[in-house]
Amino acid sequence: MSAARWLSIAGVACSLAFGAGAAAAQPKGELTLLNVSYDPTREFYQEFNAAFGKYWKEKTGVTVTIRQSHGGSGKQARAVIDGLEADVVTLALAYDVDAIRVRAGLLATDWQKRLPDNSAPYTSTIVFLVRKGNPKGIKDWEDLAKPGIAVITPNPKTSGGARWNYLAAWAFARHKYGDDDQAKDFVTRLFKNVPVLDSGARGSLTTFMQREIGDALLAWENEALLALNELGKDKVEIVTPSESILAEPSVAVVDKVVDKRGTREVATAYLEYLYSPTGQEIAAKHYYRPRLKEVADKHADRFQKVRLFTIDEEFGGWEKVQKEHFDDGGIFDKIYQPGP
Amino acid sequence: MTSASISTLPRPPAQRATAEPALVRWLLTAVAIGFLALFLFLPLAAVFGQALERGLGAYVAALRDHDAWAAIRLTLITAAIVVPLNLVFGLAMAWAVAKFEFRGKSVLITLIDLPFAVSPVVSGLIYVLLFGLQGWFGPWLKAHDIQIIFAVPGIVLATLFVTCPLVARELIPLMQAQGTEEEEAAVVLGARGWQTFFRVTLPNIKWGLLYGVILCNARAMGEFGAVSVVSGHIRGLTNTMTLHVEILYNEYNFVGAFAVASLLTLLALLTLGAKSLVEWQTRRRPAESGSAAPDAAAMGPLTPVPLQPVSEKTRNEH
Amino acid sequence: MSQAARPDRRKRRILPGFGLSLGFALLYFSLIVLIPLGGLVVKSAGMTWAQFWSTVTAPRVLASYRLSFGASLIGAAINVVFGFVVAWVLVRYRFPLRRFIDALVDLPFALPTAVAGISLTSMYAGNGWIGRFLEPLGIQVAFTPLGVIVALTFIGLPFVVRTVQPVLEDLDAEIEESAASLGANRRQAFVRVILPEVWPALATGFALAFARSLGEYGSIVFIAGNMPMRTEITPLLIVIKLEQYDYAGATALAVVMLAASFILLLLINGLQRWASRRRPVCGD
Numbered sequence: 001m002s003a004a005r006w007l008s009i010a011g012v013a014c015s016l017a018f019g020a021g022a023a024a025a026q027p028k029g030e031l032t033l034l035n036v037s038y039d040p041t042r043e044f045y046q047e048f049n050a051a052f053g054k055y056w057k058e059k060t061g062v063t064v065t066i067r068q069s070h071g072g073s074g075k076q077a078r079a080v081i082d083g084l085e086a087d088v089v090t091l092a093l094a095y096d097v098d099a100i101r102v103r104a105g106l107l108a109t110d111w112q113k114r115l116p117d118n119s120a121p122y123t124s125t126i127v128f129l130v131r132k133g134n135p136k137g138i139k140d141w142e143d144l145a146k147p148g149i150a151v152i153t154p155n156p157k158t159s160g161g162a163r164w165n166y167l168a169a170w171a172f173a174r175h176k177y178g179d180d181d182q183a184k185d186f187v188t189r190l191f192k193n194v195p196v197l198d199s200g201a202r203g204s205l206t207t208f209m210q211r212e213i214g215d216a217l218l219a220w221e222n223e224a225l226l227a228l229n230e231l232g233k234d235k236v237e238i239v240t241p242s243e244s245i246l247a248e249p250s251v252a253v254v255d256k257v258v259d260k261r262g263t264r265e266v267a268t269a270y271l272e273y274l275y276s277p278t279g280q281e282i283a284a285k286h287y288y289r290p291r292l293k294e295v296a297d298k299h300a301d302r303f304q305k306v307r308l309f310t311i312d313e314e315f316g317g318w319e320k321v322q323k324e325h326f327d328d329g330g331i332f333d334k335i336y337q338p339g340p
Numbered sequence: 341m342t343s344a345s346i347s348t349l350p351r352p353p354a355q356r357a358t359a360e361p362a363l364v365r366w367l368l369t370a371v372a373i374g375f376l377a378l379f380l381f382l383p384l385a386a387v388f389g390q391a392l393e394r395g396l397g398a399y400v401a402a403l404r405d406h407d408a409w410a411a412i413r414l415t416l417i418t419a420a421i422v423v424p425l426n427l428v429f430g431l432a433m434a435w436a437v438a439k440f441e442f443r444g445k446s447v448l449i450t451l452i453d454l455p456f457a458v459s460p461v462v463s464g465l466i467y468v469l470l471f472g473l474q475g476w477f478g479p480w481l482k483a484h485d486i487q488i489i490f491a492v493p494g495i496v497l498a499t500l501f502v503t504c505p506l507v508a509r510e511l512i513p514l515m516q517a518q519g520t521e522e523e524e525a526a527v528v529l530g531a532r533g534w535q536t537f538f539r540v541t542l543p544n545i546k547w548g549l550l551y552g553v554i555l556c557n558a559r560a561m562g563e564f565g566a567v568s569v570v571s572g573h574i575r576g577l578t579n580t581m582t583l584h585v586e587i588l589y590n591e592y593n594f595v596g597a598f599a600v601a602s603l604l605t606l607l608a609l610l611t612l613g614a615k616s617l618v619e620w621q622t623r624r625r626p627a628e629s630g631s632a633a634p635d636a637a638a639m640g641p642l643t644p645v646p647l648q649p650v651s652e653k654t655r656n657e658h
Numbered sequence: 659m660s661q662a663a664r665p666d667r668r669k670r671r672i673l674p675g676f677g678l679s680l681g682f683a684l685l686y687f688s689l690i691v692l693i694p695l696g697g698l699v700v701k702s703a704g705m706t707w708a709q710f711w712s713t714v715t716a717p718r719v720l721a722s723y724r725l726s727f728g729a730s731l732i733g734a735a736i737n738v739v740f741g742f743v744v745a746w747v748l749v750r751y752r753f754p755l756r757r758f759i760d761a762l763v764d765l766p767f768a769l770p771t772a773v774a775g776i777s778l779t780s781m782y783a784g785n786g787w788i789g790r791f792l793e794p795l796g797i798q799v800a801f802t803p804l805g806v807i808v809a810l811t812f813i814g815l816p817f818v819v820r821t822v823q824p825v826l827e828d829l830d831a832e833i834e835e836s837a838a839s840l841g842a843n844r845r846q847a848f849v850r851v852i853l854p855e856v857w858p859a860l861a862t863g864f865a866l867a868f869a870r871s872l873g874e875y876g877s878i879v880f881i882a883g884n885m886p887m888r889t890e891i892t893p894l895l896i897v898i899k900l901e902q903y904d905y906a907g908a909t910a911l912a913v914v915m916l917a918a919s920f921i922l923l924l925l926i927n928g929l930q931r932w933a934s935r936r937r938p939v940c941g942d
Contacts, residue, residue, distance in 0.1 A: 034574060042591055069574045070587070074901040081903065083473035083482070084490040084572040103903055104473060155884065158901050196801045196883040199898070202590040210594070211783040211800065231592065328716070328904065336886040337717055360844055365751055372747040373759070375740045378788070379812050380765050383777040386787065390780060429686045436680035439673050450927050455691055457919035459873030461893040462912045465900070466694040469701055469909065476697065500690050508683075524672050533674035555767075562770030564876035565893070569900070582772045582876070589776055589880075601773040608768035616761045 031064040031266055036086035038073040038160055038249070039202045040223045044286035045090070051282060052273050056266065064266055072200040073160030074099075080106065085257050087267040092160025094118070094250040095318035106256040120248035121274035122288035125308055126161075126168045128239040129208065129217040129224045136215045140241045141172040144216060145189040152214035153194055154204045156325075156332055161201040161247075163326065165218040168245035170325075171314045175243070188335045209236070220247065221303070222287035238304075246308040387605045391598035402588075402599035410576040411584035411600070417492070418580065419560040422499045426556050427549070430507025435541075437508075438515035439523065449512070452505045463501045464569025467494060490572030495580060498566040503559045510552035511545060518544055547622045551615060558611040562604060695916065702913045705906050713910040721887040722895045725803060729891075730871035733810030734818075734864045741818030741867075742860060748819070749826040764816050771813070771876030778809055779881045801883030806891065809877045814867030821863035825856055858933030865929055869922040873915065 037045060049066040056064045069076065069084070073092035080086045081104040091097050094112060097119075101107040112119045130138050136149055144151050154162040166187065173186035196213055198204045201223055208217040209231055216239075219227070224238050251271050258264040273279050280290040284299040315321045325331045360368070392399055402408065433452065437445060455463065469475050471488040481488060488494045522544070526536040542549075564582040571578045579587060581600055588597035702710065713719070748760050766774065782789045782799040792799060799805050829852065837847040875893040882889040890898075892915060899908040 039590065067574050067577055069572060070590075071573050072901060074903075078901050078903060079490060079572050081472075081474060082468055082489060083471075083478060083487070084574075085487065099903055155886075155898075158898055195885075197885045199879070199884060199901075200590065202592065206590070206592060207801070209592070211779075212785050213783070213801065326902075328902070328907070333718065333886075364844075368743055369747050369751055369753055372740070372744040376744060376759060376763070379808075379815060380762055382781055382787065383774060383812070384762075384765065386777045386781050387773060390777075425686075429683060432679040433683035433687070435675060436683055440676045440680070442676075442680070446927075450923055451692070452687070453923055453926075454695070454919070457869050457873065457923050458695070459875060459893045459896075459912075459915050459919070461875050461896050462698070462873070462915055463694075465896065465908060465912050466698045468900075469905070470694055470697055474905070497690070501694070504687070504690055520673060527672055527674070536673075537675070558768045562768070562773075564770055564772040568876075569897070582770045585770075585772055585776065597776065601770075601776065604770045604773050608765060608770070611768040612761045612764055615764065616757070 029062055031062055031263060033064060033066045033087045033263060033267060033270060034069065034085060035066055035088050035090060035270075036069045036076050036080055036084060037090040038076060038092040039070055039200045040161070040220055040226075041090060041249075042068070042070050043226070044222075044283065044288065047286070048274070048279060048282050051278055052270055055273060055278070056269065062266075066270070072154075072158050074158050080104070080254065085261070086254050087258050087261065087263050088251065088253055088271055090249065090251040092247075092249050093163060093318065094120075094248065095163075095322055096160060097250045097252050098318065100252075100254065106254050107252055108255050111252045111255075112250065114253075115251065115271060116275060117291050118248055119250045119252055120291075121251060121271070121279065122249070122283040122290055124221045124247045124249070124288055125244045125306060126165050126218060126241075126247065127221045127224050127244065127304075128241065129219050129227060129236050130215060130239050132235055132237055134237060134239065138216050138239055141169055141190075142176065142186075144169070144193065144218075145186055147193075149193050149216065150195050150214040151190060151193045151216050151218060152196060152198075152204050152208045153218040154201050155197045155199055158199045159201055159204075160249075161220050161223075162204075162218075163321075164220075164245055164247045166325070166332065167311065167315060167321065168241075169218075171245065171309055172241070172243060174314075184331060187331075191335050221289070225287035225302070240304040240306050243307040243309065245314075246310045248310070384605065387598055387601050390594060391602040393598075394595050398595050399599050399602075402593075402596040403603070405596065407576045407579065408584060408596070408600055411579045411581045412603070414492070414495070414577075414579065415561050415581040418496055418499050419557055421496050422503055422560045423553060423557050425500060426504050427507050427553060429504060430509075430511055430552055430556075431549075433508040434511035434515050434545075435537075437512050438518075439520050452508055452512075455501050455503075455505055460502060460563065460565030461569060464498050464566040467497055467501075467570050489570050490574070490578060492578070494570040495567050495578065498570045499560050499563050502563050502566050503556050506556040506559060507549070507552035510548050510555065514545055514548040515541075547618050551618045554611055554614050554618070558608060561607060698909060698912055698916065702906075702909045705910060709906070710910050713907050714914050718886055718890070719892070719895060719911065722890045722892045725806060725889065726872055726892045729803060729806040729810050730814075730868050732807050733814050733871050734867040736807070736811050737814045737818040737867050738860055738864050741815060741863060742822055742856070744815075745819045745822040745826055749823060763819050766812050766814075767816050771874065772880070774812055775809065775877035775880035778812060778877065779805075782808060782881065800881055801885075801889065803889055805881040805883070806878055806889060809881050810871040810874060813874050813877060814871050817866040817870060818860070818863035821859045821866065822856060825859040829855055858929065862926060862929045862933055865922065865926045869919065869926065872918060872922070 035045060035049070045066075045068055049068070053064055053066065056062060069079070069086070071079075073096045077089070077091060077096040077099050080089060080100050089097055089100065097107070097111065101109065101111060108114075115121070128138060128144070130136070136143070138144065138149065143149065153165045156162040156166045169190055170183045170187050173183035174180060177183065177186065196204075196207050198207055201220060204217060205219065205223055205227055208214050209227060217224070228236060228238055251274065253264065253267045253271060255264075258267045274283070275291065277292060277295060280292040280295040284290045284295055284302065287302065289303055290296045290299065311318060311321065323330070391402075436442075437449060468489055470477055471481060471494065472478050473482060473489075475489075488497070522540050523536050526540045527533075531539065562582060563580075564586075567580055568583060568586070571580070571583055573579060573583060573587065575587070581604055585597050585601045585604070588594075588600065591597075705713070744763065748756065748763075779786075779800050781787045782792075782805060784790065784793045784798065784800070786800070789799060797804070799808055833851055834847055837851045838844075842850065873893060875891070875897075878891050879894060882891065882894070884890055884894060892911060896908045896911045896915070899905075899911065
């Protein structure tokens with residue numbers, strides 16, 4: 001137990017650590033990309049990464065390893081803002097990608113125009129997952145606000161998916177009851193029915209499926225289909241509401257990072273590959289609605305026909321929505337404030 | 341009600357006039373064990389129960405997963421850096437505080453505990469504020485291409501913060517109780533400083549030191565809140581074991597989550613075993629260390645801020 | 659302890675290494691702990707007082723203080739009662755597996771809090787091992803403030819047991835015996851003799867468990883349900899504010915938590931002084 005021995009142990013440990021750090025540098029003929037994404041895309045990107053790796057190897061002879069990081073969309077954006085070196089971000093909503101531009105200046109202003117379809121290669125929507133046989137008879141949004149119904153959704157302040165949930169409910173109510181005041185009243189009643197507010201989509205799914213809490217789960221369509229097909233056809237079923245929101249998860253190359261790391265070419269190709277038939281096919285397999293017509297047609301039976309509205313036509317864009325609804329002191333906070 | 345194991349306590353269990361009636365004894369024991377069962381044994385069993393829910397095959401497969409291995413490796417590397425550093429710090433701090441009198445000592449002793457009292461989330465946050473891209477040193481670090489947050493150094497720093505008092509906390513009461521006479525004698529007899537330390541002090545404190553190291557290691561491997569703020573959650577790269585548990589849990593992979601959790605639980609049990617062994621060693625050979633052998637209280641309980649030995653405190657009052 | 663060597667202060671600087679050890683320790687401690695924490699305070703100074711005040715007194719934040727402090731207090735109080743019983747039983751009685759159980763008391767300290775969190779949640783949820791018996795009784799634990807209390811009770815347990823245990827072990831049997839011989843019954847002896855001895859240690863254990871619970875995060879996020887105004891703890895709010903890119907808000911809350919921890923530390927220190935002054939220097 002001599003000091004020298006302790007010091008040597010410390011030395012070895014330190015060199016190990018820095019060795020690990022050095023290993024992150026890019027050797028020739030091999031590339032790494034970091035894709036910072038949101039919660040429910042894990043399985044999709046796992047398969048897509050393998051496909052892209054193969055494609056890129058065939059095309060250029062370079063082996064590309066893609067690392068994944070998943071979490072709540074806001075949390076992931078925050079990590080990139082604070083310096084997590086993501087080559088590409090594939091987040092739940094454009095607002096979070098834009099936050100990276102606004103707060104850290106890592107992206108060009110026109111990022112959303114650089115790729116087709118609003119930079120959203122696949123879409124999804126919000127549906128309900130209910131218990132088998134639908135014992136509470138939940139058919140449409142209005143049923144969720146009825147007394148005695150327990151609704152599970154993540155927290156819109158931390159989860160991108162939950163913001164889509166909230167806005168879909170809001171727009172439905174405005175169409176149905178006429179104005180924003182009625183919509184606010186409806187959404188307030190709906191959220192009074194929420195017993196657990198997890199921080200992310202996956203947390204809510206766990207609460208609903210594993211803890212068996214709640215009568216309805218507001219979920220991404222892809223999550224709902226995944227839960228249904230892989231976890232319990234005998235336990236739950238999907239209810240598609242009369243109308244819902246077109247959720248467009250955005251993807252973007254992080255300019256400052258790829259320029260520094262010299263990965264722009266492969267990062268751009270990675271995102272473009274999402275739009276290719278192969279990429280679209282994998283997206284459809286993981287229950288995302290593909291953009292490409294022929295792939296969409298092929299899988300038409302997977303996805304219920306439902307009237308979809310977009311955030312821009314209903315709410316005039318994310319920035320406005322965020323300020324009015326989700327910022328501190330916004331409408332969502334008021335829902336939880338006791339008082340008149 | 342004597343157990344088969346050898347009683348190490350000096351006091352005989354039966355205490356005639358001062359013992360409770362058998363019924364009360366029985367009731368109290370039942371209450372204590374019931375409480376512990378509810379809060380300690382069952383969660384423990386739940387971890388292994390859930391991990392083995394789908395059989396041993398699924399359990400082993402979950403542990404052989406590539407990302408699980410990477411998480412285990414990162415956790416081990418982090419502990420391998422953190423423990424020696426905090427060991428050196430603990431020794432230096434304890435030496436200064438226990439062997440010398442100086443102004444501001446009591447303030448320092450209070451400050452040592454700060455990392456324990458601060459929420460782990462806050463301890464992660466401070467490093468983000470310092471080293472994050474939007475933080476004070478962020479732009480400079482970026483210019484020099486040094487990655488701290490969302491990389492191994494950030495995880496190490498956050499863990500260092502959370503665990504830095506542990507070794508010092510174990511050693512200070514112990515070294516205070518032992519006083520300075522032996523070292524002074526060695527110095528008077530001509531021993532050099534380091535000689536005194538290695539020949540006199542270290543043998544006296546080796547069990548306390550080991551105890552602190554065990555605790556420090558357990559905490560370093562198990563830290564969650566602070567690491568979660570600075571990690572970045574890159575699979576196979578910056579996920580420690582505890583973060584990997586959370587990720588698997590969120591992935592709906594319960595067997596995997598509880599399998600990794602069971603490893604951490606085993607580590608905790610091992611820690612407890614090692615700790616009991618150390619305690620047993622110190623109690624078994626009190627005479628060996630020459631002067632004052634620490635008793636249970638001076639060893640410090642397994643708490644961040646153990647009670648100071650009485651002799652030290654009363655001495656200070658004079 | 660009484661045989662502990664008493665150093666003579668006049669001779670204290672005979673020993674070498676004071677400058678080196680204190681210098682190194684202070685440098686290390688400053689770099690790792692003090693400067694980063696100081697940075698936090700400085701950062702929060704960037705806000706105006708009005709901004710700071712409105713951030714840390716927003717209704718949702720106040721609700722989180724109520725939960726964090728309330729649940730920590732209740733958890734610590736439960737631990738004072740049951741922790742004392744556990745310590746008493748472990749010190750005074752002999753029964754099979756006693757040493758094993760004794761060692762296991764430290765589990766909450768050694769077990770990663772995240773593991774504790776998912777384990778407790780899986781047990782206390784409506785379909786869990788314990789939850790399924792409580793649910794029919796109308797008691798919901800997981801995802802309610804009750805769940806937070808359960809988790810904090812788990813976290814705080816070793817603190818009370820381990821501060822009380824050595825005091826009980828040192829308790830002089832002779833005092834109890836003489837109390838008994840003077841005609842005091844067991845209850846009187848307990849109230850008049852034992853409790854006054856143990857009381858400072860109990861208070862210290864309570865404060866320690868409370869301080870630890872206040873900052874706890876890992877186990878709570880799983881079991882709390884994280885409902886605004888109802889089951890959000892303050893550390894979670896810090897994380898939520900961070901995820902909304904509200905760095906100033908997160909910093910302000912962190913400063914409040916830091917101040918609370920610091921005050922608690924001072925309190926604990928005072929308690930320990932008081933406790934050790936009250937404890938007699940026991941000899942053999």
